[in-house]
Amino acid sequence: MEAFKTHQGIVAPLDRANIDTDAIIPKQFLKRIERSGYGEFLFYDWRYTSEEQENPEFLLNQEPYRNASVLLTRENFGCGSSREHAPWAIEDFGFRVIIAPSFADIFYNNCFKNGILPLQLPAEEVEGLFSKTAENPGYKLTINLEQQRIMDSQGYEREFEVDEYRREMLLKGLDEISATIQFETQIADFERTHKIYYSR
Amino acid sequence: MGKTLYEKIWDRHIVVEQEDQPDIIYIDLHLIHEVTSPQAFDGLRLANRQVRRPDRTLATMDHAIPTTDRSLPFEDKIAAKQVEALRKNCQDFGIELFDLFSTKQGIVHIIAPELGLTQPGQTIVCGDSHTATHGAFGTLAFGIGTSEVEHVLATQTLKQYKSKTMAVNFNGELPIGVTAKDLILALIGQYGHDFATGYVLEYRGEAIRNLTMEERMTVCNMSIEIGARAGLIAPDETTFKYLEGKEYAPKGEEWQEALEDWRELKSDKDAQFDRIVDFNCSVIEPQVTWGTNPGLVASVNAAVPGPEDVPEEKRRMVESALAYMDLAPGTAIKDIEINTVFIGSCTNGRIQDLREAAKVVNGYQVAEEVRALVVPGSQFVKQQAESEGLAKIFTDAGFEWREAGCSMCLGMNPDIAKPGDRVASTSNRNFEGRQGRDSKSHLVSPSMAAAAAIEGRFVDVRQWPIKIGEGV
Structure with missing residues (x-):
């Protein structure tokens, strides 16, 4: 996994609450067995017409948002299924940060495993960022994970909170499995006394 | 403690x-x-x-x-x-x-x-x-x-x-x-x-x-x-x-x-x-979702709400749900016509679900223009339903009887609702496009879905005339 230390990018304001994983990546693309290449299918039903043409009305089909890397959106982002294809599509499109007032549980967790920072900010703060984005086409934000600060070039700056363990994971691009395997002795010891009643 | x-x-x-x-x-x-x-x-x-x-x-x-x-x-x-x-x-x-x-x-x-x-x-x-x-x-x-x-x-x-x-x-x-x-x-x-x-x-x-x-x-x-x-x-x-x-x-x-x-x-x-949350069960009526997430739901005897009926922070969500679902505020749930019925999924694809649906279906015919599917949750459920005569009740009524799988709950296989289809579904999600692009999903119980298949619209299944002994 690519480490995440600091990131600067164009903010795409996707002004909609409750964006679910079916909207992020529809089911027909979950049949692929690869881990990459999902970016072109991101937000498929909104991004393309039923004739599979680009929908010019959709934000990510407009300049400068084709090159956006910070997604600004509303509450409960990522609700629905556990499909990791959702963060894979978001990352493959080029997003590294998602800012929202709240995230669905499984999606939030999946982001950290894929080098994406899901940044939860208070609703009024998110509202303010929507205004700034509307007033300044091509608005950029810098997100510094080491210092836990978010800022723009016009003097906006604030701290944000993120769980320390997950922050470390992103900063180091940590492989969680390697870390857990260090506890092999403890896992084996646990298994010796832990009772499981099904027999196969 | x-x-x-x-x-x-x-x-x-x-x-x-x-x-x-x-x-x-x-x-x-x-x-x-x-x-x-x-x-x-x-x-x-x-x-x-x-x-x-x-x-x-x-x-x-x-x-x-x-x-x-x-x-x-x-x-x-x-x-x-x-x-x-x-x-x-x-x-x-x-x-x-x-x-x-x-x-x-x-x-x-x-x-x-x-x-x-x-x-x-x-x-x-x-x-x-x-x-x-x-x-x-x-x-x-x-x-x-x-x-x-x-x-x-x-x-x-x-x-x-x-x-x-x-x-x-x-x-x-x-x-x-x-x-x-x-x-x-x-x-x-x-x-x-x-x-x-x-x-x-x-x-x-x-x-x-x-x-x-x-x-x-x-x-x-x-x-x-x-x-x-x-x-x-x-x-x-x-x-x-x-x-x-x-x-x-x-x-x-x-x-x-x-x-x-x-x-x-x-x-x-x-x-x-x-x-801690306390919830009174004694006043619950059969439920039908009318929106694009499972929380947008009403009693079968109620009407689809409008943006004015909900707190301000929910208005946009309701407006966008109604637009996608092509429903006007105030529409009685019972006036919503459906053309597709899906009975199955990990929510309601077990034997008891099929028994309850079959009890309603027994002796009736699926409405014209309605495509109705029963997809058992497992091969074991399928076998059981066949041996109890439930499969025959469904097929006699005009339902399709399928092999076990997730099917139209998420439409990853060929069981997809077409654009414009309106589905009475026993599954768990009514998100935009979930069962097929531009299709509209209404989540209900198996007996409610069965009755909707017969009538072509939602009805209060508590008033359903059950024909005992016929068609078996």
Whole structure:
């Protein structure tokens, strides 16, 4: 996994609450067995017409948002299924940060495993960022994970909170499995006394 | 201070507790399927790792497979490749697979309980958000992403933070003709579909105690639809009776030992929950969703609300839902015409669901212009329904009778609703495009879906004239 230390990018304001994983990546693309290449299918039903043409009305089909890397959106982002294809599509499109007032549980967790920072900010703060984005086409934000600060070039700056363990994971691009395997002795010891009643 | 059921199960599974880090918890049973596992196996191969406990891992195929004649090659070549990948992965890593022609094949959350693999006090994970279904047995069960699937394959553990706990007390009795599906939809409707984010729920109260295991699974299945990590119901005699004699359930002395152990699995009287919610069941009516998330739901005798009827912060959500659903505020639910009916899924694809639907269908015909599907949740359910004569009731009425799988719940296989179709569905999600691009989904119970198939619109199934003895 690519480490995440600091990131600067164009903010795409996707002004909609409750964006679910079916909207992020529809089911027909979950049949692929690869881990990459999902970016072109991101937000498929909104991004393309039923004739599979680009929908010019959709934000990510407009300049400068084709090159956006910070997604600004509303509450409960990522609700629905556990499909990791959702963060894979978001990352493959080029997003590294998602800012929202709240995230669905499984999606939030999946982001950290894929080098994406899901940044939860208070609703009024998110509202303010929507205004700034509307007033300044091509608005950029810098997100510094080491210092836990978010800022723009016009003097906006604030701290944000993120769980320390997950922050470390992103900063180091940590492989969680390697870390857990260090506890092999403890896992084996646990298994010796832990009772499981099904027999196969 | 006493412990909640959740805390008791959690404590039994802690392998490593560390300061400022999630705990490493042990996973008793890992269920895998074709859609969320191939990339995890690739990860294992890249790192030259093995599956740590193939004996605690079980695979089946359910999401992308056709539910029509399976002796034919798949029309969908990409799905065929995915299924082939699962076969190879199971073979290479020594994992038991209930393949397409196995009598034990079915939706992953239906087969584990019916085989007796799902047992009280366990931890169960699967790369699927409806894993909470198994919580009906007092089992801590939740959905995980593919990176975590790989973590469990490699280590049989997960790094997890403990969730907050919420007690949901269902007080009073569920009225006659009102089902477990209506109960959980009414709860989500009252509190909203992101209400329980970050929590593990424990469903309690008289109404829950009176439910069968099938019904309890329907309730727990939809825990994710209120945002929860998992949903639990403490095991009781109903649970033990269901499990006794099942293929993988313990037998003889071991059964007695297990029973003693399982009887401990309940929240202590003085246990502290982070939040408590009380919900009165006695006023619930059959529910029908009218919007684009499961929380946008109304009683069958109500009307579709308008943006003015909801608090300001919900107005945009309601406007956008009504626009997608092509419904005007004030439309009576009973005036909504449907042209597609789907009975099945991990929410309502069990034998009791099919019995309830068949009771309504018996002696009637599916309305003209309505396409109606019954997709049993497993091969075992299918067999049972055929031997009880339910399949014949459905096919005589004009329903299509299919092979087991997830089917139109998510439309990953060819069972897709067409643009503009309006579906009465016993599944769990009514998101935009969920069952097919530009299709509109209304979530209901199996008996409500059955009645809608006959009438071509929603009706209050409590007033349905049941024809006993005809058509069997």
